[in-house]
Amino acid sequence: MRSGAKVAIVGGVFAVVAGGVGYGGYNLWNGVTGGDSTVNTRSEAVPEKRSGPVTPEETTATAKDFLAAWAAGESDKAAQLTNDPVTAGPALLAYKEGAKVSKAVIVPGTPVGTKVPFTVKATVSHEGVSKELSYASELTVVRGTTTGRPLVRWLPAVLHPKLTAGATLRTGTAKVASVRAVDRNGVELTKEKYSSLGVIIDTLRQRYGAEAGGTTGVETWIESDAGTVADTTLLVLRKGRPGTIETTIDAGVQAAAEKAVKAYSQASVAAIEPSTGAIRAVANSPAEGFNAALEGAQAPGSTMKIVTAAMMMQQGVAMPGSTVKCPPTVQWDGYTFHNLEDFEINGGTLTDSFRRSCNTAFIKAITPLKAKGIHNTALGTTARDSFGIGLDWQVGVTAGDGSVPASESVETAASYIGQGKITMSALNVASLSATVKNGGFLQPYLVAKKYGDREFATAAPLSPGVAKGLRGMMNAAATNGTAAEAMAGVPSPKGAKTGSAEVGNQATSNSWFTGYSGDLAAAAVVQSGGHGGDAAGPVVARVLKAG
Structure with missing residues (x-):
């Protein structure tokens, strides 16, 4: 073995250090070949093609050979030990040359089946400065479909856990x-x-x-x-x-939001100041990766009844004190919609149906609108013109605008209770509450207009009667309805709305909750959290109390 690269046992496991400035391209194992092809660099006959599961011995040996070649800077050799050398080769070369890695220490851990975890200590050197980049990753050994050889399944994340297809590592200015x-x-x-x-x-x-x-x-x-x-x-x-x-973030509210979502494996929350539209907090669990609080696109469930109630008032269907029917079930185009546990309200008002989240009362609102020929579009019109949903929000970072498209048949009925094709993020739903509290839509934003010379989306203010009616219904839900338990202890003036959204074949519905207290509005969604007040409700309450 040449002196430019060293092989050692570190803590009982194999490690490779590529010495010198640069890797040197040393051949640590003569005759080691790979790749899912029939190429053979040895003079001997091609060995018999093996089949069946990869053995523990093959896993250990393949991982050792691959990591050694990678650590030695031999990108071609390492690539040939993967099942996709055409893709792996340039990626491994970029790791060495593009990322300016001058030395690498790679220490494999104990294999778990065909997976081998390992740690990397890479020395990055550029313009006379060197620093260490340390991280952990893993690889999986598979059997090549053509050669039958054990090979590393190539994924960009092998090189670094945050590396994805099409991305590359770079070092420079x-x-x-x-x-x-x-x-x-x-x-x-x-x-x-x-x-x-x-x-x-x-x-x-x-x-x-x-x-x-x-x-x-x-x-x-x-x-x-x-x-x-x-x-x-x-x-x-x-x-x-x-x-x-x-x-516009408030550090105190942000800290509360981050702590609140950590109670769940998948949850998001966003908080807005109604009087300005300023975003005070954005938090997700898990924290890294996709920013679901701003970019999520999911059915918002019964939180959508805020918009449906506004539409009913605007169209003259019902006012907060109007008597509305809330039967246990209702049919629409051959599909039966149910209330939770098929409850009913006899002789109740629209406010009663809102605070108890009666699905059937809001679906029955379609009938008078059908006579006007607007039942498939009225909800989307109200969402856009009064709540800004679907407009071009210039938040300052990537964020979704929400979507309430035109619908037909059963999807129309489902949309009135926040299902169907409707999609929103926690930020969008928080904006619903903020719009009610403020009496009109103000586009949420994270940085001032001066950054990027942006124009904010605008919508017509709610009429005083509609705004007052919505605040009254949301207050009823927060004090004597489905949101009361979660909102207990949240300072007044306050209002809220619960929601649960059924998603595909998901066994438990997503939990949604939105509310406001003083000059802060928030919304949260907890994946598979069940009823809105059970999971998302405490998240929102914690954020509102922090404001």
């Missing part, structure tokens, strides 16, 4: 200046303290770093394919001078 994001009071917002803001801070830097007036540094980052998402910084070799970006 950062493309944009670093930023220092601060909350409404000047408190610094860091990814380490507010993990749900990590993606947002990266996006703010990508979009507005130049405007913030900072200088660039030297970094290692994950560059997405065609710049479709913000680059993810992995290591800072030399800091630039950060510019400051003021956000």
Whole structure:
């Protein structure tokens, strides 16, 4: 073995260190070949093709060979030990040359079946500066379909757990200046303290770093394919001078939101100041990855009855004190809709049906609108013109606008109770409550208009009668309805609406809840959380109390 690369046993496991500046391209195992092909670099006869599950011995040996070749900087050899050498080769080469990794120590852990975990300590060197990038990943050994050889199943995440298809690792002068994001009071917002803001801070830097007036540094980052998402910084070799970006986040409310969603494996919450539209908190569990609180697109369940009730008042179907029917079930185009446990309300008002979340009362509202020929479109019109749903929201970071499309037949009935084709995020639903509290829609935003020279979406204000009626119904739900338990202890003036949304073949419905207290409105969704007041309700209440 040549002296440029060293093989050692570290803590009872195999490790490889590629020595010197650069990898050196040393051949650690003569004759080791791979790839899902029939190529054989040896002079001996091609061995008999094996079949069946990969054995533990094959798993250990294949992982050892692959990690050794990778650590030695032999990208071609490492690629040939995968089931997709054509894709793996350039990715492994980019790790060495594009990411400027001058040395790598890779330590495999104990295999679990055909999976082998490992840790990487990579030394990144650029412009006279070197720093260590440490992380953990794993690989899986599979049997090649053509050769029968045990091979590493190629995935970009083998190189780094945050690496996805089409993305690559890069080291160099950062493309944009670093930023220092601060909350409404000047408190610094860091990814380490507010993990749900990590993606947002990266996006703010990508979009507005130049405007913030900072200088660039030297970094290692994950560059997405065609710049479709913000680059993810992995290591800072030399800091630039950060510019400051003021956000609307309230650090105290954000901390409460992050803590609240951690109680669930999948949950999102967003909070808005009704009087301004300023976003005070955005939190997700899990914190990293897809920002569901802003970009989610799910059926909002009975929280949609806020919009349906507004539509009923605007169209003269019913007012809060009007008597409406709430039977246990109702049919629409051959489909039977039920109330929870088939409850009914005899002689009740629209407010009673709202506070108890009666599905049938809101579906029966379709009948008078059908005579006008607007039953398939009226809900979407109200959502857009009065609540801003579906308009082009310029939040400052990536966010969905919500969707209430025209519908027909059974989907129309389902849409009136927040099912069908309707999709919203926690931010969209929080905006429903904010619009009610404020008496009109103000587009939510995370950074001021000056960043990116943006124009905010606008909608007509609610009429005084409709706004007052909605606030009264939401207050009834919060004090003497389905939301009362969750909202107990939340300061007045307050209002709320519960929701649960059935999704596909999901055994338990998603839990939705939205409400306001004083000048703060919030909404949360908990995947498979069941009734709105049970899971999402406590999340929203905790956020409102923090405001």
